[in-house]
Amino acid sequence: MHVIVLGAGVVGVTTAYYLSQAGHRVTVLERATTPASAASYGNAGGLCPGFSGPWASPGLLRKAGGWLLQKNAPLSIGRGIEWADVPWLWHFTANCRRAAFARNKARMQRIAHYSQARLLELNRDLGWGDNYDFRQAGVLQLFRDRTDFTAAKYGAVRVLSAAGVDHRLADAAELAEIDPALAPSADHFVGGLLLPGDASGDSQKFSLALALWLAECGVDFRYAHEACALLGNAQEVTGVRTLRGEFTADAVVVALGAEAGSLLKPWQLKLPIRPVKGYSLTARIHRCAEIAPTVAVMDDQHKTFIARLGNRIRIAGIAEISGFDHRLPQGKRTFLEKRLEDVYPGVADFSEAQFWSGLRPMTWDGPPILGKTPVSRLFLNAGHGSSGWTQACGTGKLVADIVSGKQPDLDLDGLTLARFDKAVSR
Numbered sequence: 529m530h531v532i533v534l535g536a537g538v539v540g541v542t543t544a545y546y547l548s549q550a551g552h553r554v555t556v557l558e559r560a561t562t563p564a565s566a567a568s569y570g571n572a573g574g575l576c577p578g579f580s581g582p583w584a585s586p587g588l589l590r591k592a593g594g595w596l597l598q599k600n601a602p603l604s605i606g607r608g609i610e611w612a613d614v615p616w617l618w619h620f621t622a623n624c625r626r627a628a629f630a631r632n633k634a635r636m637q638r639i640a641h642y643s644q645a646r647l648l649e650l651n652r653d654l655g656w657g658d659n660y661d662f663r664q665a666g667v668l669q670l671f672r673d674r675t676d677f678t679a680a681k682y683g684a685v686r687v688l689s690a691a692g693v694d695h696r697l698a699d700a701a702e703l704a705e706i707d708p709a710l711a712p713s714a715d716h717f718v719g720g721l722l723l724p725g726d727a728s729g730d731s732q733k734f735s736l737a738l739a740l741w742l743a744e745c746g747v748d749f750r751y752a753h754e755a756c757a758l759l760g761n762a763q764e765v766t767g768v769r770t771l772r773g774e775f776t777a778d779a780v781v782v783a784l785g786a787e788a789g790s791l792l793k794p795w796q797l798k799l800p801i802r803p804v805k806g807y808s809l810t811a812r813i814h815r816c817a818e819i820a821p822t823v824a825v826m827d828d829q830h831k832t833f834i835a836r837l838g839n840r841i842r843i844a845g846i847a848e849i850s851g852f853d854h855r856l857p858q859g860k861r862t863f864l865e866k867r868l869e870d871v872y873p874g875v876a877d878f879s880e881a882q883f884w885s886g887l888r889p890m891t892w893d894g895p896p897i898l899g900k901t902p903v904s905r906l907f908l909n910a911g912h913g914s915s916g917w918t919q920a921c922g923t924g925k926l927v928a929d930i931v932s933g934k935q936p937d938l939d940l941d942g943l944t945l946a947r948f949d950k951a952v953s954r
Contacts, residue, residue, distance in 0.1 A: 530553045530555070531554050531555075531931060532554075532767070532775055534557050534784050535557075535558060536564065536565075537563070537566055537735065537783065538564060538735045538916055538920045539785070539910075539912060539919075539920050540556060540909075541738050542920045542921050543781055543924040543927055545650075545738055546924045546928035546929075548746070548747050554742075554747045555747075555748040555749075557754075558750065562751065563736055564734075564736060566785060566886060566887070567888060568731045568732055568917070569884065570808040570810060570882070570886060571806070572833040572842065573731065574727075574917065574918065575664075576723070576727075577637070577643065577644045577725070577726065578693045579667060579723060579726065579826065580633075580637055580640035580915055581629075581636055582623065583620075583847065584894060585624055585629045586624055586625070586626050600863040602830060602846065603849075605849050605850070606850025606853055607855075608851035608855075609851055610851040612851075613802055613851065619800065620892040620893075623892060633687075633894070635942045638938060639895065639923060639926075640915065640918050642926075643919045644727075644918075644921075645922075646922050647920075650921060656737070659737050660734035661729055661840075666725070666727075666824070667823065667825070668721070668826070669721040669828055670828060671718050671828050672827075673718065676828055677718045681697060694723070695723050697719065697722075698719055698721075699719045700717055701714075706722055707821055709821040709872055710871070710872075712872075712874075713872070716870065728824040728836070728837070730837045731920070750775075754770055755768050755784075756771055757791075757794070758780065758794075763904055764903060764904035768780060778905065780905065782907070784910065786888070788801060788910040792901075799945075800891055800892050800948055801889050802849070803888065804847050804913070805850050805885055805886070806844060806845065806885065806887075806888055807846050807883070808843065808844035808845075808886075809842065809844075809868065809882070809883050810837070810840055810841070811841055811877055812840055813839050813841050813876065814875060819872075820836055820839075820841070820875065821836050824836070831846075832845035832867050834871060834872070843867060844864075846860060847888075856883055860883075889910060889911050890913040895943055896910060896911040896919060896943065897943070897944065897945050898923055899927060899943075907930060908945065
């Protein structure tokens with residue numbers, strides 16, 4: 529069967545990998561000139577199944593009002609906000625209820641742990657890891673506020689214990705034992721929550737390497753081929769029209785991140801996906817062997833994530849609802865520099881640091897949208913939000929199985945378009 533995958537981000541490339549492994553002839557259409565040029569390019573780098581969960585939560589709802597009044601808050605409204613963001617925000621707020629949060633977190637955890645197993649399997653099969661700065665040394669959530677630390681102790685820890693996820697709650701004195709690079713800043717924090725099974729890595733490097741490997745195996749990558757319409761009729765899709773020609777196929781998988789919704793509007797499919805802007809700053813590490821961090825860290829108060837990527841260090845954060853705006857305000861860069869220097873003073877060389885922004889493709893409830901649509905031969909692998917890198921291998925395998933007519937390894941309840949019911953018309 530000939531399958532077209534739209535998008536060569538980390539989700540699209542992993543989908544192509546599993547489709548190819550299943551024996552299909554695969555064509556990947558990508559509007560950029562290289563893989564992973566959008567949201568997969570400079571994301572936080574975290575591979576965090578243990579921390580995987582929806583942004584819509586009771587805790588976020590309590591803090592959001594104050595954040596909206598703060599400069600560089602973890603969640604903010606930007607100048608590019610669009611009318612389409614208003615109903616999305618309404619549904620997002622509705623999913624902050626405790627019951628909805630628990631349901632959505634369980635769904636995301638299910639995918640994330642499955643995906644981690646698939647990534648480790650891929651690393652083993654291809655002999656990979658070093659080529660994309662993979663580091664499975666754990667992720668440490670750092671708490672500055674005693675109330676938040678106590679809430680984690682009696683909330684997150686119980687959930688992790690019930691799920692059988694390895695974890696360690698540490699007080700401030702233990703942080704430097706977990707990672708000596710934290711010694712200069714340990715007194716800024718009251719404690720931390722370590723998940724030793726979580727990891728980090730460069731999703732762009734991974735995507736570039738996997739795309740090259742797939743091309744050598746016969747997968748057809750067409751760069752600078754922007755999809756402008758789907759071919760077919762109201763009942764089924766037969767191919768894709770790009771600005772450089774038409775391509776027919778037996779099936780089409782849409783893995784276009786935040787852009788997925790616009791392509792499907794003419795087919796009366798309203799995907800509940802909106803872009804949520806994030807920023808990152810990537811710098812070289814001074815005297816790498818002496819002071820480089822070993823674990824990735826998550827600053828709970830500022831909602832920033834810091835990961836070592838080889839001889840580089842990256843900090844990412846901020847959730848800005850601003851439509852498809854790609855501007856890079858200097859104030860955001862300064863904020864990230866200060867936050868990185870606060871946690872790891874003297875580690876980063878900011879002289880040639882790369883400042884970046886990307887659009888997370890967010891559903892209002894958290895989990896992605898996988899599998900079949902009401903249109904025959906049209907499939908989705910979209911809406912991963914900030915968890916695209918964490919979920920990529922798992923969702924790629926699940927969607928490849930669905931396209932192949934196989935029973936997926938994972939229960940898809942709550943992971944398909946069907947969960948939105950009347951919110952998505954057809």
